[in-house]
Amino acid sequence: MNIISYKESFYEDATSSLCIVMEYADGGDLYNKILSYKKKGQNMPEKEVWHYFIQIVRGLQTLHDLKIVHRDIKCANLFLTKDGVLKLGDLNVSKVAKRGMLQT
Numbered sequence: 001m002n003i004i005s006y007k008e009s010f011y012e013d014a015t016s017s018l019c020i021v022m023e024y025a026d027g028g029d030l031y032n033k034i035l036s037y038k039k040k041g042q043n044m045p046e047k048e049v050w051h052y053f054i055q056i057v058r059g060l061q062t063l064h065d066l067k068i069v070h071r072d073i074k075c076a077n078l079f080l081t082k083d084g085v086l087k088l089g090d091l092n093v094s095k096v097a098k099r100g101m102l103q104t
Helices: 030-039 046-065
Strands: 006-012 017-022 078-080 086-088 095-098 101-103
Touching: 030 078, 046 086
Parallel strands: none
Antiparallel strands: 006 017, 078 086, 095 101
């Protein structure tokens, strides 16, 4: 499945922050991967682009089958593993469709 796993969450009183613990993506995110190519003055190979694109579509299909709309697809929310697996993350603005309507 191409969706990052949620583990748990907790509220930290000292910083008044909601902390979300999720699956570790040891390859960073797609945004930084693109930046690394840019810093080297290179383009990402087309085969790699298609590899990631297909995984994005698979993740979105899984969410849509569950009637969830992500609503914040961007490279910084697409996490990578060292093995090249891409996982959609940061679902905090996603919506669940109920009876044809979207609800947060």
